[in-house]
Amino acid sequence: MTTTHSNTTSTIACLVIGMAGSGKTTLVQRLAAELSTRDLCTYLVNLDPAVIQIPYEPNVDIRDTLNYKDVQVEFQLGPNGAILTALNLFATRIDQLVELLESREEQVDTFVVDTPGQVEVFTWSSSGSIIAESIASSFPTILLYVVDTPRATKPLTFVSNMIYACSIMYRMQLPLVVVLNKKDLVSTEFAQQWLNDFDTFDEAMQQLEGDYSSNLARSMALAMEEFYRVISCCSISAATGEGMDELWNCIQKAAKEFSSFRNEKNHISMKQEAASSEMQSQGASSSQETSRQRIAKKLICQPTEQSKQITQDTFLQRDVETTSLVEQMNEEEEEYQALLNQFSTSWPSSQ
Numbered sequence: 001m002t003t004t005h006s007n008t009t010s011t012i013a014c015l016v017i018g019m020a021g022s023g024k025t026t027l028v029q030r031l032a033a034e035l036s037t038r039d040l041c042t043y044l045v046n047l048d049p050a051v052i053q054i055p056y057e058p059n060v061d062i063r064d065t066l067n068y069k070d071v072q073v074e075f076q077l078g079p080n081g082a083i084l085t086a087l088n089l090f091a092t093r094i095d096q097l098v099e100l101l102e103s104r105e106e107q108v109d110t111f112v113v114d115t116p117g118q119v120e121v122f123t124w125s126s127s128g129s130i131i132a133e134s135i136a137s138s139f140p141t142i143l144l145y146v147v148d149t150p151r152a153t154k155p156l157t158f159v160s161n162m163i164y165a166c167s168i169m170y171r172m173q174l175p176l177v178v179v180l181n182k183k184d185l186v187s188t189e190f191a192q193q194w195l196n197d198f199d200t201f202d203e204a205m206q207q208l209e210g211d212y213s214s215n216l217a218r219s220m221a222l223a224m225e226e227f228y229r230v231i232s233c234c235s236i237s238a239a240t241g242e243g244m245d246e247l248w249n250c251i252q253k254a255a256k257e258f259s260s261f262r263n264e265k266n267h268i269s270m271k272q273e274a275a276s277s278e279m280q281s282q283g284a285s286s287s288q289e290t291s292r293q294r295i296a297k298k299l300i301c302q303p304t305e306q307s308k309q310i311t312q313d314t315f316l317q318r319d320v321e322t323t324s325l326v327e328q329m330n331e332e333e334e335e336y337q338a339l340l341n342q343f344s345t346s347w348p349s350s351q
């Protein structure tokens with residue numbers, strides 16, 4: 001590393017995640033190169049144990065401590081199981097990684113962490129959460145969710161990708177930047193429009209009118225509007241370097257939002273703790289109260305005849321439909337009561 005730490009902001013940690021082949025590794029390389037032209041120093045961490053070649057020189061490489069092939073043989077696992085196990089083993093040493101990063105904080109502007117191609121291995125595993133949470137306990141940490149834009153030009157694929165991004169953000173409780181990659185291959189304008197304006201997305205969906213999946217996608221896109229409001233989005237080409245200014249701005253903005261995400265999280269857990277101690281002091285009736293809330297959630301999440309009907313109707317009437325869903329819940333008091341009894345017996349009273 002030839003560059004020096006700017007000392008203007010505290011060191012930001014970026015976790016680069018995304019579907020296989022979306023361009024995560026290329027982005028890590030590009031980001032390091034771009035930031036070095038601004039005299040900003042990056043520190044690169046590779047957490048993909050199965051990658052054979054990477055186009056950058058990582059400062060920390062999971063492959064130095066774990067041999068993915070040995071893990072596969074030793075634990076008799078398939079490729080994905082071995083990646084997950086390697087990550088689990090690495091997570092047991094996460095304190096060492098964090099100590100190392102902390103010791104570099106003075107010299108480094110940005111830690112960039114490359115994650116396995118199998119996105120679910122990192123984002124849905126305990127080890128992924130442990131690694132992310134440990135880094136976030138020491139540095140403002142953000143998620144860069146890389147989208148393979150040429151593969152997301154169909155509304156259905158696009159919305160599936162966004163649902164994934166949304167679920168990761170809420171699971172990890174970290175600010176997320178959607179990075180629309182490969183803009184040298186396809187214009188990313190369509191995606192920006194779909195993110196900013198539901199009507200444009202709806203127009204695209206009208207070509208699939210009547211198809212069950214199109215109704216589902218519209219329904220999902222509507223539900224995602226809130227998520228779209230809290231994320232940042234930028235268009236880049238990791239291959240050519242186009243859009244890197246915009247990306248760096250988004251990273252800095254997201255890092256500033258990190259503390260409010262954390263405060264929100266603390267706020268939620270404090271509220272949960274307060275609710276739980278109140279429940280304990282109030283005894284069994286409160287525990288039924290909580291079960292009731294859980295069941296209400298369950299009923300809303302389950303596809304009912306009513307909700308199936310909703311997916312077939314125009315969403316202009318969604319408020320009316322939502323009201324009737326609530327009414328239906330009230331009508332289903334009998335089923336509700338049966339579920340309540342079932343839950344009251346199967347859930348421990350402390351729940």
Ligand SMILES: Nc1nc2c(ncn2[C@@H]2O[C@H](COP(=O)(O)OP(=O)(O)OP(=O)(O)O)[C@@H](O)[C@H]2O)c(=O)[nH]1
Binds near residue numbers: 023026181239240
């Ligand atoms: N044209 C173009 N190709 C890109 C871009 N970014 C990445 N690629 C190509 O996309 C392919 C996958 O890129 P990687 O960086 O390996 O993607 P990845 O997400 O790290 O892949 P996995 O780790 O296997 O999931 C490679 O052939 C890259 O050269 C881009 O902005 N434009």
